[in-house]
Amino acid sequence: MARSFLNLVAAGAGAVALVLVAACGEEPGAGAGPLRPGEQLKIKGQTYFVEKLPDGGKVVLTPPVAPTESLGAFVTPVEAWSSSAQDSAGRTARKLIDGSGWAQTYPGSAVYVHAANVYEDAGCMWNGMMGKDNWVLFDLGKEYNLAGIYVWNYNEKGGWNTRGVKEMEVLAGPEKDKLQKLTACTLEMAPGTDDYRGQAVAFDKPVKARWVRFDIKSNYRGGEMVGLAEVRFANADVKGEVPRKVEFKPKHARPTHPKLAVGQRLEGAENVTYPADAGVIDVTKAPYNAKGDGVTDDTAAIQKALDDWPDKGAIIYLPNGAYLICDTLKWGGKPNTQKRTILQGQSRAGTVIRLQDNCPTRTRESPRRAYGPARPPPSGSATRFTTSPSIPAWAIRAPAGCSSSPTTRAA
Numbered sequence: 001m002a003r004s005f006l007n008l009v010a011a012g013a014g015a016v017a018l019v020l021v022a023a024c025g026e027e028p029g030a031g032a033g034p035l036r037p038g039e040q041l042k043i044k045g046q047t048y049f050v051e052k053l054p055d056g057g058k059v060v061l062t063p064p065v066a067p068t069e070s071l072g073a074f075v076t077p078v079e080a081w082s083s084s085a086q087d088s089a090g091r092t093a094r095k096l097i098d099g100s101g102w103a104q105t106y107p108g109s110a111v112y113v114h115a116a117n118v119y120e121d122a123g124c125m126w127n128g129m130m131g132k133d134n135w136v137l138f139d140l141g142k143e144y145n146l147a148g149i150y151v152w153n154y155n156e157k158g159g160w161n162t163r164g165v166k167e168m169e170v171l172a173g174p175e176k177d178k179l180q181k182l183t184a185c186t187l188e189m190a191p192g193t194d195d196y197r198g199q200a201v202a203f204d205k206p207v208k209a210r211w212v213r214f215d216i217k218s219n220y221r222g223g224e225m226v227g228l229a230e231v232r233f234a235n236a237d238v239k240g241e242v243p244r245k246v247e248f249k250p251k252h253a254r255p256t257h258p259k260l261a262v263g264q265r266l267e268g269a270e271n272v273t274y275p276a277d278a279g280v281i282d283v284t285k286a287p288y289n290a291k292g293d294g295v296t297d298d299t300a301a302i303q304k305a306l307d308d309w310p311d312k313g314a315i316i317y318l319p320n321g322a323y324l325i326c327d328t329l330k331w332g333g334k335p336n337t338q339k340r341t342i343l344q345g346q347s348r349a350g351t352v353i354r355l356q357d358n359c360p361t362r363t364r365e366s367p368r369r370a371y372g373p374a375r376p377p378p379s380g381s382a383t384r385f386t387t388s389p390s391i392p393a394w395a396i397r398a399p400a401g402c403s404s405s406p407t408t409r410a411a
């Protein structure tokens with residue numbers, strides 16, 4: 001059961017810190033500046049809120065969704081049998097009760113999901129031939145007061161989820177040979193994805209039982225094979241698990257930059273400046289008017305400067321500031337003439353071109369590639385930035401939260 005949504009790293013006795021591995025722009029760190037209590041974060045498609053920010057760079061997030069054990073604590077059967085099983089593939093009824101392919105989204109979330117890869121854990125779901133009498137029998141080991149059942153239907157990806165149970169009857173009782181019919185229910189078809197949360201089926205009232213049998217009447221593909229992924233029973237006498245508060249430690253800290261005016265000198269950094277009459281093209285001046293404030297989209301402003309000065313030996317100058325962009329910057333003019341244009345920052349530490357998260361204009365390519373692509377430029381245009389060997393280095397920073405480290409174009 002090593003599988004989980006988020007990569008988990010135990011951080012010593014008692015404490016759990018999670019290293020979030022999420023797509024760029026999805027983890028804490030996606031925005032600008034430090035996290036704030038109440039701030040909404042999207043992690044793996046789930047919405048969380050920042051509850052508090054203890055010391056040590058940790059973040060406490062509120063649980064995203066209701067816990068699984070809504071009807072009562074899990075009772076895990078001690079044995080399970082079925083009318084038939086695909087034994088050769090390891091898909092026996094025991095796969096319904098052994099936790100195979102089944103885990104919490106993260107420790108303490110109290111939300112249980114079942115994997116879609118049927119080969120995980122040497123087969124993590126049960127399936128058998130759909131015949132005349134199809135059943136699964138569970139022995140709970142002793143008598144419990146049952147409030148209902150938790151079922152994760154057959155969840156194999158690639159369209160095989162239609163093997164899942166559709167209609168079934170649930171029978172239960174203290175003795176194996178004297179089971180009472182409790183309910184007839186229709187299960188939902190599993191989505192065939194790793195975030196499958198299963199469903200709870202409540203009985204009309206709690207019932208004393210050690211043995212439970214599912215009599216399966218139909219599946220979602222009208223025959224062939226039928227299956228389930230995991231089953232638990234709800235103990236009416238014990239409350240289910242509630243989500244624990246879990247401390248997160250984001251893998252990538254949000255960069256914080258000193259509050260400086262655009263162009264203000266950064267203490268300890270180099271300071272490349274030019275006299276007013278030097279003829280450099282300052283992108284923060286008219287007619288370009290880039291803001292460099294980390295908020296305004298400066299794509300068009302910088303691009304216009306590049307378009308206006310394609311191969312004239314110009315120095316295009318970016319004073320200290322954070323220039324937010326949301327699309328590929330391209331050299332203007334004819335291909336292979338960019339060596340005659342110089343892109344110069346005021347300092348390596350202070351001049352930052354930052355890709356906006358979730359750029360609306362970039363839907364087909366990874367936004368991380370918007371600067372200095374590793375692939376060849378498309379024919380007829382040059383898209384690769386190169387700085388002249390004669391100028392100092394300056395920094396290009398990937399958006400906060402991206403796994404790539406800051407890229408520096410060294411001198």
Ligand SMILES: [Ca+2]
Nearest residue numbers: 095100124229
């Ligand atoms: Ca399983």
